[in-house]
Amino acid sequence: MKHVQGSYLTxxxxxxxxxxxxxxxxxxxxxxxxxxxxxxxxxPEQCKGNVLLRDIKRIKKIKRKRNYKISFxxxxxxxxxxxxxxxxREIVAATIISxxxxxxxxxxxxxxxxxxxxxDIEEKIDKQLKSYGIHPGAWLFTLDKPGVIQQxxxxxxxxxxxVGVNKKGTTFYLEGVEKIVVNEEExxxxxxxxxTKKGVIKDMxxxxxxxxxxxxxxxxxxxxxxxxxxxxxxxxTTEGKDSKKKKAKPIVVAAEGEIIAxxxxxxxxxxxxxxxYEHLTGNHEKKYYVGFGDFQLPIWGFGSxxxxxxxxxxxxxxxxxxxxxxxxxxxxxxxxxxxYQELERTKEEAIQTGIKQAKQELQLQIGPEAxxxxxxxxxxxxxxxxxxxxxxxxxxxxxVKAQPINQGD
Amino acid sequence: MKxxxxxxxxxxxxxxxxxSDVVLELPRITLxxxxxxxxxxHKGLIxxxxxxxxxxxxKGYVQITGSxxxxxxxLPEEILLEGTINDVRFIPD
Numbered sequence: 001m002k003h004v005q006g007s008y009l010t011x012x013x014x015x016x017x018x019x020x021x022x023x024x025x026x027x028x029x030x031x032x033x034x035x036x037x038x039x040x041x042x043x044p045e046q047c048k049g050n051v052l053l054r055d056i057k058r059i060k061k062i063k064r065k066r067n068y069k070i071s072f073x074x075x076x077x078x079x080x081x082x083x084x085x086x087x088x089r090e091i092v093a094a095t096i097i098s099x100x101x102x103x104x105x106x107x108x109x110x111x112x113x114x115x116x117x118x119x120d121i122e123e124k125i126d127k128q129l130k131s132y133g134i135h136p137g138a139w140l141f142t143l144d145k146p147g148v149i150q151q152x153x154x155x156x157x158x159x160x161x162x163v164g165v166n167k168k169g170t171t172f173y174l175e176g177v178e179k180i181v182v183n184e185e186e187x188x189x190x191x192x193x194x195x196t197k198k199g200v201i202k203d204m205x206x207x208x209x210x211x212x213x214x215x216x217x218x219x220x221x222x223x224x225x226x227x228x229x230x231x232x233x234x235x236x237t238t239e240g241k242d243s244k245k246k247k248a249k250p251i252v253v254a255a256e257g258e259i260i261a262x263x264x265x266x267x268x269x270x271x272x273x274x275x276x277y278e279h280l281t282g283n284h285e286k287k288y289y290v291g292f293g294d295f296q297l298p299i300w301g302f303g304s305x306x307x308x309x310x311x312x313x314x315x316x317x318x319x320x321x322x323x324x325x326x327x328x329x330x331x332x333x334x335x336x337x338x339x340y341q342e343l344e345r346t347k348e349e350a351i352q353t354g355i356k357q358a359k360q361e362l363q364l365q366i367g368p369e370a371x372x373x374x375x376x377x378x379x380x381x382x383x384x385x386x387x388x389x390x391x392x393x394x395x396x397x398x399x400v401k402a403q404p405i406n407q408g409d
Numbered sequence: 410m411k412x413x414x415x416x417x418x419x420x421x422x423x424x425x426x427x428x429s430d431v432v433l434e435l436p437r438i439t440l441x442x443x444x445x446x447x448x449x450x451h452k453g454l455i456x457x458x459x460x461x462x463x464x465x466x467x468k469g470y471v472q473i474t475g476s477x478x479x480x481x482x483x484l485p486e487e488i489l490l491e492g493t494i495n496d497v498r499f500i501p502d
Contacts, residue, residue: 021456023454023456023457023458024454026454026480026483027453027454027483029483030483030484030485031485033485035483035484036480036482036483037480037481037482037483038479038480038481039457039479039480039483040459040478040479040480041457041458041459041478044458047457049480049483
């Protein structure tokens with residue numbers, strides 16, 4: 001009964017044949033190669049049986065030559081079910097509309113929740129977010145990635161120390177930490193000032209405390225520069241029951257001051273003699289695609305710009321259905337024109353750029369308050385088209401660090 | 410000529426062990442208990458009601474009687490009959 005299998009998929013009908021000796025009609029059918037099954041004699045003049053939907057044309061052809069009446073009494077199979085569904089247009093339309101609606105609603109930002117910050121900053125964040133286009137009702141795939149928003153927010157709102165942006169479905173959760181301007185946690189109690197780096201003292205401004213070093217002294221890290229103990233005596237080092245009884249109790253203060261010292265750094269940099277730069281000219285075009293796996297269908301922005309070199313940047317945005325991400329995504333491609341620039345430097349120029357580079361790097365390391373006084377090339381070598389430099393750089397900077405005086409309590 | 414053929418065929422069956430239904434063009438009837446009858450190699454349907462099935466064969470007819478007959482499958486030379494079978498009878502021409 002092989003042929004009966006799968007007949008539900010292709011659809012079959014039960015036909016009722018009326019006439020003289022109706023079973024012969026089925027015999028004719030099977031002789032012509034039409035599959036017939038479940039043939040039953042209903043009455044002497046009537047006979048019913050099943051045939052495949054696709055054989056109906058042939059059955060009509062067979063019928064033409066004979067004197068039989070055929071009526072279809074039962075239709076079964078998917079083709080009929082589908083036809084029945086499609087006949088009801090309202091249902092089809094409603095289904096399509098509801099799917100579209102769900103698609104539409106799943107891709108819209110519903111809520112922005114801000115937590116952890118006071119009202120005024122919350123409002124500021126809200127305003128800022130609106131200027132980025134983030135507000136309830138915005139398309140999700142037009143928005144930046146949470147990481148980018150996080151960065152932008154932290155930059156644009158100075159009151160925020162940190163902001164965490166989390167996208168969960170159709171909601172943005174923002175968690176902020178307000179920057180509380182606290183004066184640097186100073187050691188309030190009695191303290192010394194000690195050196196953080198080795199260097200030669202250049203200038204000293206001591207407003208409180210007892211200076212222990214003089215200008216042009218060489219200090220190592222950890223050396224006490226300004227002491228917080230004012231009436232320091234030699235025998236305070238031996239502590240115990242004796243020291244308590246001493247009349248001259250040590251007077252301790254919180255030492256304050258600024259010690260500018262001459263420090264030095266050795267830095268090595270390598271500078272290539274030839275360099276290639278990619279430079280964006282600022283011309284760009286945007287294109288939009290609907291992507292399905294590897295396949296991309298352009299929906300906006302046709303034709304390619306006549307740039308000689310193109311820098312491509314793709315941003316993928318998956319479309320969502322409820323919480324699931326569909327394999328369909330909207331791809332935004334930015335094509336930017338770029339030019340290649342070759343740069344050749346002489347050795348002299350290379351050394352200059354190397355020094356500049358080293359200075360910039362160092363300035364970043366030691367902070368903006370320090371000033372670079374001088375630099376000197378200790379060693380230079382040229383290898384494989386690169387200039388290697390060992391630099392010695394002299395810096396004037398504040399080397400003070402507070403250290404509490406341990407009173408042994 | 411026909412007589413030679415008629416004589417050769419039984420000889421072929423005996424000496425070459427060929428299936429008799431194919432060589433002699435006789436119907437092969439497979440019965441499964443009382444419920445199924447599978448008839449191959451028939452030459453046409455003559456009568457079919459819910460109590461009787463009559464088929465033409467090379468030499469006469471095959472008549473199957475019983476009750477509540479349904480033809481489960483119909484192929485050009487094969488028929489699968491379902492129902493309650495009471496008897497199978499060969500009717501010569």
